[in-house]
Amino acid sequence: MTSIAISKPVHPRARDQLRFITCGSVDDGKSTLIGRLLHDSKMIYQDQLAAVKRDSIRHGSADIDFALLVDGLEAEREQGITIDVAYRFFTTSRRSFMVADTPGHEQYTRNMATGASNAQLAIILIDARKGALVQTRRHSFICSLLGIRHVVLAVNKIDLVAYSKVAFDRSVASYLAFAAGLGFSSIVPIPISARHGDNVVDRSAHTKWYNGPCLIEHLESVDIQSDTASQAFRFPVQWVNRPDPDFRGYAGSVASGRISAGDDVVVAASGRTTRIKRIVTQDGDLVHAEAGDAVTITLEDQIDIGRGDLLSRPTERPSVADQFAAYLIWMDSDPLAPGRNYILRIGSQTVAGSVTAIRYRIDVNTCEHLAAETLSLNEIAFCNVAIALPAAFDPYDVNRKTGSFIVIDRFTNRTVGAGMIAFPLRRATNVSWRAPSVGRSERAALKHQRPCVVWFTGLSGAGKSTIANLVDQKLLAMSRHAMLLDGDDLRNGLNADLGFSKAERVENIRRAGQVAKLMLDSGLIVICSFISPYRSERDMVRSLIGKDEFVEVFVDTPIEECARRDPKGLYSKAKAGEIKNFTGIDASYEAPIRPEIHLRTTEQTPEQAAEVVIAAVMARTLLCDERR
């Protein structure tokens, strides 16, 4: 594993480990089943069992409630819902098991995906009385999407339908009809009662009509050899080990395949080839290393390799691209904004990126493809993704380790999405940058000024346009070449196709930023006046323009004052509900944290405010003049 977590030791009498998840709807009995598995495989100690007996009585049940063994957090005990992923361990004489107990509650799909991402098998529980439900289908789809190929269909509470074969067959048929298209290589239906233990560890006397294995038998014997060692060799460099000038090693864990000292390798991103010199461990050098081994590799040639680089064999290279198509699961309460700049982690590579297009959203209940402009929590889509620098990867269905990525929000630092790469997009290679023969500085020199972008942000009615206009006039009077870009004006022309949803606001600012950059490159002082409510978009423009040329001006006016001024009559319309997504009323405004200029219009006249801005712009220009 290329990870923080340390893989288990390999014992001399190595048992293999099966990682599985349990999923199903609320009250299908997942926690009870896991409690039962732990109890019947003798993994519950006396003191833990005594505690559960006490708790069972406190929670009002007469029998031992096995779910109480695994429902860890107080809050969920009270609600009776598992709200997060819990990991459990048990061992039989044939295998050891790691169980992810994943939630059935509809809004916690993201946790399910989390549990499924590291699992080889899924136990999908359905209630024999109810058959497959909407959530059952959703969970099966997610399991399939995350690459799980083996399913156990546990038809639970078989005792409550009098151990009826008819009810079992009906449940199985309803499930198979749905699961046929999901690409599972095995689906094994088993009638069980988690509460009473039927067909869990021992075959039940109540289901004589059932000839298949009991649950534990199947889990012990199912063939899950994904055989990562026989796949193409992949080694993500985690850390450069350089204790002294004579030693330079690359530390990491082999993600897949195997390699030997003396083998040729290539650094994916740079295409440089070299040969493995040594495979170093504290217990002595190794001849081979294979999937799962944590090693330090040294190479024959001194080539530039850093954290995030991926080593492979020259004959089996991964894709290297700056655009790819991927399935994306959205995991945050703030929806995805296409075009917004996020941070992506692909293996040990960290890179800025954005979703450039949502090809379609997938209805997880019907597998239908739907049009979408944005993605909300728990929604799944097939998207085009662009990243700032080319990265090395494989398709997810070929390699789960090198084909997966997570999406991180720049500001909240939350993990907002998880993706599975489908294939690289090569379009980018056909549109390359034209190296300009005449640059920004030459054009600016002609105008005897230092160009910059002065970006006014603030609520509607804060006074942005008024102050920006004054600044424009004053610069003209001073024979400076400036250009004013106003949000309203752009929305009448270039951005006439955009509305006011979050996704459209992001696109509005992206286009404005690009236009401002073209004007900046032509040597102008560009005055921009946009509400630009989101910090991440303003920062996107800042990084596009370059922080030395970007002057953020926060026109700070309390919303009450803006609403009182209401120069365009918009606040009264918004309050009457005639305008939707109005900033400050039903859409948020994220104030700048450290703007270059902070104007408080309740304390300054527009004239004074404009002078403050002019002084700042001229200070930059003068500085530039002196240097010349």
Place this chain on the structure above:
Amino acid sequence: MREVAAEFKRPVMLYSIGKDSSVLLHIAIKAFYPAKLPFPLLHVDTNWKFREMISFRDATAKRLGVELIVHVNEEGIARGINPIDSGSALHTQVMKTDALKQALELYGFDAALGGARRDEEKSRAKERILSFRSAGHVWDPRNQRPELWSLFNTRIRTGESMRVFAMSNWTELDVWEYIMLEKIPVVPLYFAKQRPTVRRNGATIMVDDRRLPLNCDETPQMRMIRFRTLGCYPLSGAIESDATTIEDVVAEMQTASVSERQGRLIDTDEAASMEKKKREGYF
């Protein structure tokens, strides 16, 4: 572990001297070989640890040539906090939880690696491998970052920190089997020996020094005991055992019928006590 060294500005490894810490340290040394450990060890001492633990700690740091920071909550000492008069809850809060926060802030550590395992306790089962703590070291179990595959989100702001549980997926038996396999030195208290003990509230407590007040009807008795977990000696219950070698311990583990935390008096104070402690910043 290398991920932590690569992604954080000032990581630290929490070293509790116990078996999990011994394994974690052993693996860290291997992970960075031939380089030295790129982070120091931190031991939060309460002044009530077994004497053998302290001598083992100092010997280990010397043997491996690693930087060891020992932090004691002096304020707690000044207030006279101790496990006997203050009760286990207050003692743990002040001398362990508060002391850990103090140490992390004092040295500006932004990531703390520890050896906690998911099989130890119910609320631990839901813990992430990378566990985010807000600026006040608070753990919010409802607002954890999802962890998919082995891709970790290591981004934090100034003042925030991460607890890193690299051994989350190990079990107690895995730990002992690994200690046996790799011949890792551990504190001798894990092995059975005749030791002076008294019985209290159903637990067997070792009389490690004179600070343990004895009731008038108590006289320490020699018993053949060992420990499954180690902490402050007045709070650590021993088990009667004849397991004097690692092999014996592993064999005993395979037939054990009570959990390792049973001997820990800090867990039995109240229901869900571990979860409460964790929300307040306990490791």
